[in-house]
Amino acid sequence: MSKPAPVPATVSPPPGGRGQGFLADVRRIMPLAWPVVIGQIAVLAFNTIDTVLVGRHSPQDLAAFAVGAAAYVTIFVGFMGIVLAVSPIAGQLFGARRLEAAGDELHQAVWLALGLSVIGCTLLLFPQPFLWVAKASPDIAERVRGYLLALTFALPPALMFTVFRGFNTAVSRPKAVMALQIGGLAAKLPLSIMLVFGVPALGIPELGVTGAGVATAIAMWAQVLLAFALMRRDSFYDQFKLWGRGLHAPHREALWGLLKLGVPMGLAILVEVTGFSVMALLISRIGTLPVAGHQIAVNIVSMMFMLPLGLANATSTLVAQRIGAGDLTDARRLGWHGMWLGGMIATALGSLIYLLREPVISLYTTNAAVAAAALPLLAWVVIFHLADALQTIAAFVLRAWRIATLPMFIYAGTLWGIGLFGGYALGFNLWGGTPDMLQGAPGFWAASTCGLVVAGVALTVLMQLTLRPTKPAA
Incomplete structure (x- = not known):
């Protein structure tokens, strides 16, 4: 993982200045987040x-x-x-x-x-x-x-x-x-x-x-x-x-710097996208109704994802700017405050969609069979969305510190290994003994949720290690 370039001590601060606490940082993050959404x-x-x-x-x-x-x-x-x-x-x-x-x-x-x-x-x-x-x-x-x-x-x-x-x-x-x-x-x-x-x-x-x-x-x-x-x-x-x-x-050096950071970023995004696109292809083997219900649930969580994506972009922007200004204390605090804000909003939104899941699904279809296929998938929405929000914000904050290679491997192990392969094992009862409620599309969603949770925990731990202040030399 590459480290941010050293910054001269005489550098003036970027526009926006320092925050003084959680609410102050929220007021810095939100104006950058809502346009992205x-x-x-x-x-x-x-x-x-x-x-x-x-x-x-x-x-x-x-x-x-x-x-x-x-x-x-x-x-x-x-x-x-x-x-x-x-x-x-x-x-x-x-x-x-x-x-x-x-x-x-x-x-x-x-x-x-x-x-x-x-x-x-x-x-x-x-x-x-x-x-x-x-x-x-x-x-x-x-x-x-x-x-x-x-x-x-x-x-x-x-x-x-x-x-x-x-x-x-x-x-x-x-x-x-x-x-x-x-x-x-x-x-x-x-x-x-x-x-x-x-x-x-x-x-x-x-x-x-x-x-x-x-x-x-x-x-x-x-x-x-x-x-x-x-x-x-x-x-x-x-x-x-x-x-x-x-x-x-x-410039060879500048292009190499973009590739060194960008290739693992691109691969991480590709892992995430293919993980869910292949899941849809596998669910389609089960039948028309399961994949129709899955598409409704995916569209709902995709729209929900725009909020943490906007917060992640805004937080990452401010963190990168403060790193460049040499104010690492503010950069660290902004990263954690972005995580707290994202977690709070994701919990509230996920809970709201869970409570209103039947009327929300009715906006997509009047077919009772398709609605019945989508309904059990949204049982995972609170944990799924919270984990998705936290792992996204953590990954973006780490990119602001120019760390992308290890997150790429974390994504591959969790979203492909746990989410996709685990979903295949549960959904198709690969080893026998899978409860009926976890077979088919619900099994894929259960495994994907577990994969996102593990990814969120791993990236948060990596973020904690990255943002930990280093002790000055004696």
């Missing part, structure tokens, strides 16, 4: 829009979308995690008031995003492994290829916008990201409607699932171009010396 909900809505529209177009397009979206998300999420290494690195430099160096990190992250785009687009153009896993028919496979071809034009701007997002998070400008994410969603909806169903009067053909991919590509290019136009016009960014000599030349 809203922005990420807008991002989730991209997928929701396509699911609804493509599903109404044809069952074949919906099947192709499911396969294609899984392939794209797997590639994008892993690379996104690598690029997001710009956030803790630029955050420390911003806190140290090394503003030009922070701006240079943005340029280096753009080079990284472009390089990863080449790899990612190549994978999208040759989706045979995903088609093999899905056992897609020739008709579905052709539609998947068309959809992923469109998304090869979406991946580069998506990764470059991730650079913009990570840098703005680092310098406490999440509202700019939120505004553009909402704007992207506003553009995506009419584009998807026109391209999926066609507009003969305008000469726009009916493209089905491929149209959804084209709409995403157009929306993402518009979003990233507006992002960089904003950075050119807003005087706030002048202090970082971003412009004047074009894109800065790539």
